[in-house]
Amino acid sequence: MTTTGSFVVRLRKWAIVVGAALVAIGIAWSVGYFMGAAGVGAAEDRAAAAEERVAVLEARQQLELALDALDARNFGIAGQRLRAASEHLARAGEDREELSEQAAAAAQARVDSPADLERQKNDLRALLERLDGTAPAP
16 A cells, blocks of 8 residues: 555646646746737837838928939829829728828829929929928838
8 A cells, every 4th residue: 555655646746747737837828828919019110211211202202203303304204203202191091090181192192284284293293292291200
């Protein structure tokens, strides 16, 4: 009976040790899981902000190219660049109302008449200034 009793005691001790180890592993896994999930959310927020910034910069570049095309009296290219800028601003403005408004303004701008060249250039410059004022910080 002594060998059976000591076997049961040792078995209980091992069961307690294994149980405690499993609980410790479960706690460590839970902490790591939830801390990792918090880090993923922050990384997704940074990625979304970076994508918005890139879209705004691409729109700004397209507006600059439209202005250059107007200087060269190439109204077709200027119109294409303006539409591209509007698309970039619409993509960036999905969450920001002021960028959505600028996308609408860029979509409504017209660059098709040599008679109003200076007004068209001034309109594009005004769009660039408004864009610079509302661009997200890096």
